[in-house]
Amino acid sequence: MSVVYINIFLAFTLSFMGLLIYRSHLMSSLLCLEGMMLSLFVMMTVTILANHFTLASMTPIILLVFAACEAALGLSLLVMISSTYGTDYVQNLNLLQC
Amino acid sequence: MKVINLLTSSVLVTLLMLTFPIMMTSTTMYANKSYPQYVKTATSYAFVISLIPTMMFLHLGQDTMISNWHWITIQTMKLSLSFKLDYFSMIFMPVALFVTWSIMEFSMWYMHSDPNINRFFKYLLLFLITMMILVTANNMFQLFIGWEGVGIMSFLLIGWWYGRTDANTAALQAILYNRIGDVGLILAMAWFLMNLNTWDLQQIFMTSNENLTIPLAGLLLAATGKSAQFGLHPWLPSAMEGPTPVSALLHSSTMVVAGVFLLIRFHPLMEYNKTIQTITLCLGAITTLFTAICALTQNDIKKIVAFSTSSQLGLMMVTIGINQPYLAFLHICTHAFFKAMLFMCSGSIIHSLNDEQDIRKMGGLFKALPFTTTSLIVGSLALTGMPFLTGFYSKDLIIETANTSCTNAWALLLTLVATSMTAAYSTRIMFFALLGQPRFNPIITINENNPLLINSIKRLLFGSIFAGFLISHNLTPTTTPQMTMPHYLKMMALAVTILGFILALELNLTMQSLKFKYPTNLFKFSNMLGYFPTIIHRLMPKTNLLMSQKSASTLLDMIWLEKILPKSISHFQMKSSMIISSQKGLIKLYFMSFMLTLTLSLLTLNFHE
Numbered sequence: 047m048s049v050v051y052i053n054i055f056l057a058f059t060l061s062f063m064g065l066l067i068y069r070s071h072l073m074s075s076l077l078c079l080e081g082m083m084l085s086l087f088v089m090m091t092v093t094i095l096a097n098h099f100t101l102a103s104m105t106p107i108i109l110l111v112f113a114a115c116e117a118a119l120g121l122s123l124l125v126m127i128s129s130t131y132g133t134d135y136v137q138n139l140n141l142l143q144c
Numbered sequence: 145m146k147v148i149n150l151l152t153s154s155v156l157v158t159l160l161m162l163t164f165p166i167m168m169t170s171t172t173m174y175a176n177k178s179y180p181q182y183v184k185t186a187t188s189y190a191f192v193i194s195l196i197p198t199m200m201f202l203h204l205g206q207d208t209m210i211s212n213w214h215w216i217t218i219q220t221m222k223l224s225l226s227f228k229l230d231y232f233s234m235i236f237m238p239v240a241l242f243v244t245w246s247i248m249e250f251s252m253w254y255m256h257s258d259p260n261i262n263r264f265f266k267y268l269l270l271f272l273i274t275m276m277i278l279v280t281a282n283n284m285f286q287l288f289i290g291w292e293g294v295g296i297m298s299f300l301l302i303g304w305w306y307g308r309t310d311a312n313t314a315a316l317q318a319i320l321y322n323r324i325g326d327v328g329l330i331l332a333m334a335w336f337l338m339n340l341n342t343w344d345l346q347q348i349f350m351t352s353n354e355n356l357t358i359p360l361a362g363l364l365l366a367a368t369g370k371s372a373q374f375g376l377h378p379w380l381p382s383a384m385e386g387p388t389p390v391s392a393l394l395h396s397s398t399m400v401v402a403g404v405f406l407l408i409r410f411h412p413l414m415e416y417n418k419t420i421q422t423i424t425l426c427l428g429a430i431t432t433l434f435t436a437i438c439a440l441t442q443n444d445i446k447k448i449v450a451f452s453t454s455s456q457l458g459l460m461m462v463t464i465g466i467n468q469p470y471l472a473f474l475h476i477c478t479h480a481f482f483k484a485m486l487f488m489c490s491g492s493i494i495h496s497l498n499d500e501q502d503i504r505k506m507g508g509l510f511k512a513l514p515f516t517t518t519s520l521i522v523g524s525l526a527l528t529g530m531p532f533l534t535g536f537y538s539k540d541l542i543i544e545t546a547n548t549s550c551t552n553a554w555a556l557l558l559t560l561v562a563t564s565m566t567a568a569y570s571t572r573i574m575f576f577a578l579l580g581q582p583r584f585n586p587i588i589t590i591n592e593n594n595p596l597l598i599n600s601i602k603r604l605l606f607g608s609i610f611a612g613f614l615i616s617h618n619l620t621p622t623t624t625p626q627m628t629m630p631h632y633l634k635m636m637a638l639a640v641t642i643l644g645f646i647l648a649l650e651l652n653l654t655m656q657s658l659k660f661k662y663p664t665n666l667f668k669f670s671n672m673l674g675y676f677p678t679i680i681h682r683l684m685p686k687t688n689l690l691m692s693q694k695s696a697s698t699l700l701d702m703i704w705l706e707k708i709l710p711k712s713i714s715h716f717q718m719k720s721s722m723i724i725s726s727q728k729g730l731i732k733l734y735f736m737s738f739m740l741t742l743t744l745s746l747l748t749l750n751f752h753e
Binding site: 063068072075136 | 729739
């Protein structure tokens with residue numbers, strides 16, 4: 047594999063780690079989710095452009111659309127939690143209360 | 145010829161003289177104490193000068209039209225300032241000016257202590273000017289200007305004491321009900337504009353169309369609104385919130401007859417339309433009976449006289465319905481005299497008893513206010529049609545003509561019953577206000593020594609006695625009255641009136657010493673004005689608003705857009721997830737286990753080719 051792909055793959059892995067390991071704020075995992083999406087987008091675009099795979103040129107845009115939808119979902123969850131507890135500390139979620 | 149010139153110039157001088165005090169508003173004359181005197185003098189001079197063209201018209205017998213100033217031509221229609229000086233306007237002008245002169249003199253006494261008396265007189269004069277514009281209008285545009293003008297002045301004058309909530313409500317009520325009638329007038333104007341291409345009365349009468357029901361129905365609606373016929377009548381008793389001179393001028397002699405006057409103006413069109421005549425007849429009959437019933441149990445003296453006005457207006461509509469516009473016009477002129485005088489006598493009584501308007505708290509004024517008593521009794525007798533007083537010449541003729549014409553017998557019966565009720569409530573006023581022992585406070589503020597008061601009522605007293613005779617014997621003959629009829633028909637009006645008097649007197653005397661128990665249903669119907677204001681003013685708006693709130697706000701917005709999909713889904717999910725799930729929400733633990741599993745699997749399962 048070339049250096050470019052390893053670079054982007056490393057970015058993806060780091061964001062993935064950041065999604066799973068965070069300290070107190072839920073917002074940081076959402077941000078890492080966005081980073082994952084960004085790296086996937088870049089990898090997909092570079093692959094398609096390097097291989098002249100024009101038929102799949104639509105795919106990054108579709109990926110962006112779905113990323114926007116899930117970002118909205120994540121933000122709405124954040125808002126729900128923050129309106130119930132006042133902050134988005136993870137230790138608030140120890141009991142399933144609505 | 146010089147004679148003809150004098151007629152037109154006299155009319156124009158009369159109308160112009162009325163506008164001088166208005167133009168004096170911006171000078172120091174308006175802030176002067178003698179401004180009311182100036183206005184009254186201007187009106188009396190205008191009356192005297194207006195007698196000249198009237199006498200000339202009665203002598204010559206020809207109609208005149210003044211067309212002054214061409215205002216605008218819209219495509220093929222020409223609008224100009226034009227005055228129609230025919231039978232109706234020529235005779236109405238001196239009558240209106242005479243009555244207004246007396247009322248202005250009266251209000252110099254009545255509104256003496258009011259700090260804004262100058263503004264009051266300005267409003268009265270503006271009202272008179274717009275009424276003159278209405279009466280002398282030769283095209284419908286000018287008539288509409290006068291129509292709206294009297295409506296606006298009525299609003300300003302009813303709400304004169306604007307600190308009082310009831311007065312503001314009554315003024316608004318008058319405007320709203322008049323507006324509904326204005327729609328009819330605009331309908332008629334639009335129809336005439338589109339089909340006859342004109343707003344000039346001469347051209348409208350010349351081009352005879354086949355089916356004139358639509359504009360005539362519009363005019364009838366306008367008359368219903370302005371003249372308080374049944375259906376649009378509650379504003380007239382509520383308009384008694386205004387000062388007594390306002391009630392005397394507007395809501396008895398001048399403004400409320402504008403609707404009837406409109407129908408009389410258009411009588412050449414109504415002659416050939418039987419449908420509209422029947423509707424007018426039935427509407428007038430219902431009005432006169434209903435308002436007479438309501439007048440029987442009212443306790444406010446001004447409201448009784450207001451309902452009496454409404455009943456007489458219904459009688460005028462009945463007269464138009466049997467195709468006698470000239471008789472209706474005669475009744476307008478004679479009615480102005482004694483109705484204005486009745487209001488002025490009520491005003492004298494009210495002021496003397498320290499602003500007491502309830503007849504249950506009056507009494508024994510027969511000896512204390514002799515002049516007012518005299519004029520009240522003469523006015524009531526003239527109203528009920530006592531032979532050879534003023535009302536007799538118009539009212540008796542109307543009843544006779546109705547009796548001998550092949551008309552709707554039900555409407556005729558209603559009119560006769562209403563005539564006897566007229567006598568009944570007149571007896572009630574006289575009995576409660578004048579006879580018996582006093583029921584008011586012993587502090588004596590009774591005084592009728594003021595020459596302003598006495599002269600004004602005296603003038604109208606002479607008018608109430610003699611005006612009928614003078615007017616009806618000097619008019620140009622128009623329609624031939626019915627000369628021969630059987631005895632019982634001739635005596636019918638007199639008989640029902642005497643019946644009403646006797647019945648009312650007997651009832652009042654008998655019930656005087658009995659205790660008043662709980663009111664019966666019939667009494668409540670009459671006292672609450674037939675429940676008409678209660679239903680229409682509260683039930684209908686509440687229904688409308690409730691319907692719109694239920695359908696638009698609740699049904700569409702809240703239920704269809706919010707509750708059906710979004711809220712129901714979220715509600716269902718939350719409830720079910722609470723019941724079903726057994727998680728404890730330890731997110732970091734779950735994420736950590738996920739990462740460990742992934743790393744371990746990637747490390748151990750890497751041995752492949």
